[in-house]
Amino acid sequence: MKLFLGIMVAILVGLLIGIITAFQAISTGWGVDVQQNNGWRIHKNLADPQLSVYAKAYLVNSGHLPLPQDQALYFFTYVDSAGQALEANCQYTLEGDDMDAFWWSVSLHNVDFKQFENSSRRYSFNMSNIIRKSDGRYDIAISAAVKQGNWLPLNQTAAQDNARFMMSLRLYGIDKKMIEDIEQLTLPILVNRGCI
Numbered sequence: 001m002k003l004f005l006g007i008m009v010a011i012l013v014g015l016l017i018g019i020i021t022a023f024q025a026i027s028t029g030w031g032v033d034v035q036q037n038n039g040w041r042i043h044k045n046l047a048d049p050q051l052s053v054y055a056k057a058y059l060v061n062s063g064h065l066p067l068p069q070d071q072a073l074y075f076f077t078y079v080d081s082a083g084q085a086l087e088a089n090c091q092y093t094l095e096g097d098d099m100d101a102f103w104w105s106v107s108l109h110n111v112d113f114k115q116f117e118n119s120s121r122r123y124s125f126n127m128s129n130i131i132r133k134s135d136g137r138y139d140i141a142i143s144a145a146v147k148q149g150n151w152l153p154l155n156q157t158a159a160q161d162n163a164r165f166m167m168s169l170r171l172y173g174i175d176k177k178m179i180e181d182i183e184q185l186t187l188p189i190l191v192n193r194g195c196i
Helices: 002-028 053-062 156-160
Strands: 034-037 040-043 072-077 090-096 101-110 124-126 138-143 151-153 165-174 189-195
Touching: none
Parallel strands: 138 151
Antiparallel strands: 034 040, 040 072, 072 165, 090 138, 090 189, 101 124, 101 165
16 A cells, blocks of 8 residues: 555656646746847747747747748847846836848837837837937837837836836848857847936
8 A cells, every 4th residue: 555655646746747847848938948149048949840849839838930040030138238137117228230131120028928018009129110320220218218219118007016028139031140150149238227
């Protein structure tokens, strides 16, 4: 009887560990291969048919269907350039230049990768609608306070609640050499300009 109970406990513990780790992998992308560049992260080729079952489940759960990395790169960040978490009670500036891509966009999201709701209904800028400085570079203000020019608004409730958020950078029609040097690319920097 003790042997039977021991086996049942071992099976139940194994099932519990399996369920917890599967949930963690599916809900957070834990175990998916990631590269980093100045706070920006990129999942290694999520469109690869050889992906693990957990990575495939993570994609299904996230609702995204990425293109292969020889066609597009999808970067995301939860931190500023100093490595601090992005918080809605802070003001940020995203500083960047055009990327070597046919088209690019930068977007604001909540931590679940959904649109970060705001009253202006402005969620992103792209290479076609961004206002550039005289040298061709751009700055995007990210804050709950209204800003002139390129501004991605954080909503006031999120700022009061000190909610966290994330940014994404999408590059389409890329030069294939970019894939080999992801960690060497010059990506936009996200500077914290102060918190309230």
